[in-house]
Amino acid sequence: MSTETVTIQRLGAQGHGIAHGAEGPIYVPFALPGETVAIARVGNQGTVMSTSVTAPERVTPPCRHFGPDGDLCGGCSLQHLADKPYQEFKRALVVDALKAKGLEPDVRDLVPAAPGERRRAVFSVRKTEKEVLLGFNQMESHTIISIRECPIMSPGIVGRLEMIRTLAGSMAVGADPFRLTVIETLSGLDLAADGLKALSDKQRRTVVETVLSLKGIARVSINGEIVVEPQKPQLDFGGVTVSPPPGGFTQATREAEQVMAELVIAHIGKSKRVLDLFAGSGTFALRLARQAKVHAVEGDDKALKALDEAARRTQGLKPVSVEKRDLFRRPLMPQELKNYDAVVFDPPRAGAEAQTKELAKSGIRTIAAVSCNPLTLARDLRVLVDSGYKIISVTPIDQFLWSPHVEAVALLSK
Numbered sequence: 001m002s003t004e005t006v007t008i009q010r011l012g013a014q015g016h017g018i019a020h021g022a023e024g025p026i027y028v029p030f031a032l033p034g035e036t037v038a039i040a041r042v043g044n045q046g047t048v049m050s051t052s053v054t055a056p057e058r059v060t061p062p063c064r065h066f067g068p069d070g071d072l073c074g075g076c077s078l079q080h081l082a083d084k085p086y087q088e089f090k091r092a093l094v095v096d097a098l099k100a101k102g103l104e105p106d107v108r109d110l111v112p113a114a115p116g117e118r119r120r121a122v123f124s125v126r127k128t129e130k131e132v133l134l135g136f137n138q139m140e141s142h143t144i145i146s147i148r149e150c151p152i153m154s155p156g157i158v159g160r161l162e163m164i165r166t167l168a169g170s171m172a173v174g175a176d177p178f179r180l181t182v183i184e185t186l187s188g189l190d191l192a193a194d195g196l197k198a199l200s201d202k203q204r205r206t207v208v209e210t211v212l213s214l215k216g217i218a219r220v221s222i223n224g225e226i227v228v229e230p231q232k233p234q235l236d237f238g239g240v241t242v243s244p245p246p247g248g249f250t251q252a253t254r255e256a257e258q259v260m261a262e263l264v265i266a267h268i269g270k271s272k273r274v275l276d277l278f279a280g281s282g283t284f285a286l287r288l289a290r291q292a293k294v295h296a297v298e299g300d301d302k303a304l305k306a307l308d309e310a311a312r313r314t315q316g317l318k319p320v321s322v323e324k325r326d327l328f329r330r331p332l333m334p335q336e337l338k339n340y341d342a343v344v345f346d347p348p349r350a351g352a353e354a355q356t357k358e359l360a361k362s363g364i365r366t367i368a369a370v371s372c373n374p375l376t377l378a379r380d381l382r383v384l385v386d387s388g389y390k391i392i393s394v395t396p397i398d399q400f401l402w403s404p405h406v407e408a409v410a411l412l413s414k
């Protein structure tokens with residue numbers, strides 16, 4: 001370890017300050033561009049010991065768990081940056097990724113997120129002799145910071161943290177950590193635990209009794225199996241009610257989902273036959289089915305079943321068909337793509353490389369690409385642009401407040 005004084009030049013993709021050292025970049029978490037800081041350095045990582053020049057963009061973090069003045073909760077990395085530069089940083093993640101692939105389309109302003117919007121959280125849990133730790137891993141560590149507040153999460157989750165902690169404690173087997181995904185649905189909280197050892201019959205009964213004694217829990221599942229379900233969890237996709245499978249994918253905020261859906265629907269316009277690829281439980285497919293015939297393709301059986309069931313139950317939708325398919329290994333081929341006028345695709349972080357190569361050979365005129373990873377989005381858009389598609393706009397959307405993650409919706413046509 002060595003100590004030195006550095007000036008921060010810019011923010012890196014993870015939201016860390018970057019100083020230019022003699023041997024390359026030095027990454028300094030919680031330091032901002034323009035700040036001069038004394039750091040303790042190990043390799044290319046610096047820890048701030050003191051600050052002699054403070055950036056005017058620095059603000060007081062709203063959460064007691066944040067940063068070195070808190071307990072280094074790893075849930076957020078950018079609470080110390082003022083709104084405007086924070087929003088510019090997020091937009092630049094998209095602009096820079098596109099630029100690196102030679103693309104300079106019209107990138108709109110970031111659609112911002114507000115505190116209290118997150119309806120989905122993935123907690124780390126561990127039961128110790130003294131207490132149940134429920135929170136997020138400390139930055140770059142396995143230590144769980146047991147949270148008492150969280151400004152990004154919805155009041156429906158934060159207001160029930162103690163209840164969730166009690167329930168998590170009743171599920172824990174030994175001292176091994178596990179993951180607990182909590183989604184606030186219209187009918188109550190949907191809790192899905194993963195990575196837990198099998199419960200004894202007695203422990204299962206305790207979990208069921210605990211849930212039934214509490215208010216506001218819709219369902220508890222463990223390793224994908226429903227343990228107790230006082231209410232079916234329900235989500236609303238543009239007026240269509242869906243019961244998602246345990247632990248299934250859900251957009252993290254309703255607000256971001258709504259913006260993404262509006263952009264996609266407006267672009268797809270009057271197209272009559274629409275393909276939704278990586279469809280999940282139907283976030284886009286079910287909304288689009290109000291105006292078009294939709295074929296939804298997805299790799300997760302249970303998500304697709306939820307989509308199908310919601311489509312059958314809802315009056316007034318155009319026909320919706322579903323197909324379970326691994327789109328990485330078996331993308332839809334140009335011959336199959338002939339049947340559609342428009343496509344929306346919303347892949348996981350790895351992107352949709354195989355599928356975009358086939359879309360590039362198709363005659364489909366209208367494409368909406370939704371992405372949570374600007375790097376793979378840029379790679380996939382490059383393929384489409386090279387085959388004659390024009391990017392009309394790219395809209396960055398903040399769904400993960402104060403993290404370095406950003407969503408984007410790219411609209412293309414040819």
Ligand SMILES: C[S@@+](CC[C@H](N)C(=O)[O-])C[C@H]1O[C@@H](n2cnc3c(N)ncnc32)[C@H](O)[C@@H]1O
Nearest residue numbers: 278279280283298299300326327328346347348
């Ligand atoms: C980012 S989510 C989007 C889901 C949906 N569009 C939504 O907005 O709720 C990505 C989806 O891709 C699915 N998926 C992941 N890998 C896949 C694959 N190889 N083939 C098909 N679907 C896949 C996941 O199950 C997940 O539902």
